[in-house]
Amino acid sequence: MSAVNVQGASKIFNQGTPKQVDALVDVNLTVEPGEFVSLIGPSGCGKSTLLRLIANLLEPTTGEITVNSKTASQSRLDQDYGMAFQQAGLFDWRTVAKNIELPLELKGWDKAKRAARAKEMLELVKLPEFADMYPWQLSGGMQQRIAIARALAAHPPLLLMDEPFGALDEMTREYMQGELLRICSETKTTVVFVTHSIPEAVYLSNRVVVMSPRPGRITEVINVSLGSNRTEDTRGADEFFKGITAVREALRGTHDDHANAGAVRGVEDR
Amino acid sequence: MSPLARRSIYRTSMFVLSVVLVGVLWELYKLIGPEDGGKIFGAAVLPRSNDTAMPHIWSMLSRYGRPEVRGSDRQIWSVVLAGAWYSFRLSVAGFAIGATIGVGLSVLMARFKMVERGLLPYLVVSQTVPLIALAPLIVSWGGKVNILGFTWPKWLSAAVLGAFLAFFPIAVGTLRGLASAPSASLELMSSYAASWKQTLFKLRFPAAIPFMVPAFKLGASGAVVGVVVAEISTGLKGGIGRLIIEYAREATGDPAKVFTAVFGAAALGLAMAGFVAISDVLLMRNRPKETTT
Ligand SMILES: Nc1ncnc2c1ncn2[C@@H]1O[C@H](COP(=O)(O)OP(=O)(O)OP(=O)(O)O)[C@@H](O)[C@H]1O
Numbered sequence A: 001m002s003a004v005n006v007q008g009a010s011k012i013f014n015q016g017t018p019k020q021v022d023a024l025v026d027v028n029l030t031v032e033p034g035e036f037v038s039l040i041g042p043s044g045c046g047k048s049t050l051l052r053l054i055a056n057l058l059e060p061t062t063g064e065i066t067v068n069s070k071t072a073s074q075s076r077l078d079q080d081y082g083m084a085f086q087q088a089g090l091f092d093w094r095t096v097a098k099n100i101e102l103p104l105e106l107k108g109w110d111k112a113k114r115a116a117r118a119k120e121m122l123e124l125v126k127l128p129e130f131a132d133m134y135p136w137q138l139s140g141g142m143q144q145r146i147a148i149a150r151a152l153a154a155h156p157p158l159l160l161m162d163e164p165f166g167a168l169d170e171m172t173r174e175y176m177q178g179e180l181l182r183i184c185s186e187t188k189t190t191v192v193f194v195t196h197s198i199p200e201a202v203y204l205s206n207r208v209v210v211m212s213p214r215p216g217r218i219t220e221v222i223n224v225s226l227g228s229n230r231t232e233d234t235r236g237a238d239e240f241f242k243g244i245t246a247v248r249e250a251l252r253g254t255h256d257d258h259a260n261a262g263a264v265r266g267v268e269d270r
Numbered sequence B: 001m002s003p004l005a006r007r008s009i010y011r012t013s014m015f016v017l018s019v020v021l022v023g024v025l026w027e028l029y030k031l032i033g034p035e036d037g038g039k040i041f042g043a044a045v046l047p048r049s050n051d052t053a054m055p056h057i058w059s060m061l062s063r064y065g066r067p068e069v070r071g072s073d074r075q076i077w078s079v080v081l082a083g084a085w086y087s088f089r090l091s092v093a094g095f096a097i098g099a100t101i102g103v104g105l106s107v108l109m110a111r112f113k114m115v116e117r118g119l120l121p122y123l124v125v126s127q128t129v130p131l132i133a134l135a136p137l138i139v140s141w142g143g144k145v146n147i148l149g150f151t152w153p154k155w156l157s158a159a160v161l162g163a164f165l166a167f168f169p170i171a172v173g174t175l176r177g178l179a180s181a182p183s184a185s186l187e188l189m190s191s192y193a194a195s196w197k198q199t200l201f202k203l204r205f206p207a208a209i210p211f212m213v214p215a216f217k218l219g220a221s222g223a224v225v226g227v228v229v230a231e232i233s234t235g236l237k238g239g240i241g242r243l244i245i246e247y248a249r250e251a252t253g254d255p256a257k258v259f260t261a262v263f264g265a266a267a268l269g270l271a272m273a274g275f276v277a278i279s280d281v282l283l284m285r286n287r288p289k290e291t292t293t
């Protein structure tokens, strides 16, 4: 039983009009339970679209998508996944703690249980003293951490994350990467993770899925053999650099004709 | 001092200042304006500044301290106050009816695009019906219409006319507000498989508040206008509208009298606006004060 199974999925926006965009064409992807899979590729190659298809926020034009052996829409109704978007998207009128409690409220948890979990999540993202502040009183990076806490709050079996760490400073980013790995291995969470950062993809993932644009498709899947116990030392390991090189090689083939040779547009090397 | 207190002091003093300014302009015009009005080719373009058309501020104010009619022991301020209080309660009732209908309609329109397409044009047309034409019809229901043992009281007609003017801005403003929820937030709610009702109460309504507050302000003043016009055009007893027509008849002999009632009506509108302003402060106190990017 796979956690996510995408079979021959395509997504065409505005089909049959002059504005037609082939965002994804014939995508096949299987994610096993407990696996951490990253999607990487130049801007506009359909990473967010693929994530939205898995989340059932978009219907595929063709193809089949199952999540936890159910249809994607059934999984969404069963709240099988948590999602963190590119933008934090916190509610201005709710305190930080109440924002984290939102998915729990919708699941019908009682008040005490919600408050306890929100407190726990705030400690996890290292912002416990901000519980009663409002999102607009926080910096962009802090808001993003709250959004991550919100996605993790219900301990969903599947996490879908769209560049969640893009707005964070390097230190916080590395800290959050470590925490994410820890939480996911503790709770056996499956993750599909969109990123623009090659080291981030390699450090976090069991597999890195490399995509290319026009039309959006998967060009290569790279296995990362860093093992399951990754620490800060992993960032200095030979295997880590090998992985980075492999992903960079794969990405080199993906940039379209307009991009400058060598540099892959939209993919950071840090 | 808290910023809130400072802001309310500032606002109050600006309000007092503007009232004083209007008074000064009034007296200034009386000084320099033509006694019998200004006419160009026979058309009146400037109001008359004599004491019958424009009494002095002090004679209007001192009029409050004298009896309503000669020999009566009720001073006019208490009569005006009682009338304003009566109309105020009608306005609140009208506002409540209008707000309920307005918000209800906006929720329906937000839920069903069909309803919006079918209903919105009629709502717009409804506002072009002159209130004066509608008032006698609705007031004629008073005491006659009988629904399941409930006899339609006369005052309810005035409240309904207030509601008629109040519901429209509230419906339109709330509808815009409900539609203002960002698509990313709607997507978030949908990723939680939130029901339409949960999305309405946890996302759409909170997001609509900044649109609803000004709409409710318009609705509140609409309710006052509706009630006062209903009272004036139908002569409903007890309210400030009736006092205005009664006192206007005495305008030649006692010109300051009608102004006491007019100010009463203005105070009534201010009270309603104050109502909404307080809710504004309460509802918006935890919202972003400055837009950050
Ligand atoms: N709702 C939509 N309607 C029309 N076109 C869309 C829509 N959403 C995405 N697209 C198009 O689909 C393509 C893929 O978009 P997508 O957002 O998935 O890219 P991405 O890989 O996430 O890019 P980025 O790295 O910049 O976030 C783009 O060309 C985009 O213009």
Ligand SMILES: [Mg+2]
Pocket: A047, A048, A049, A086, A162
């Ligand atoms: Mg994207």
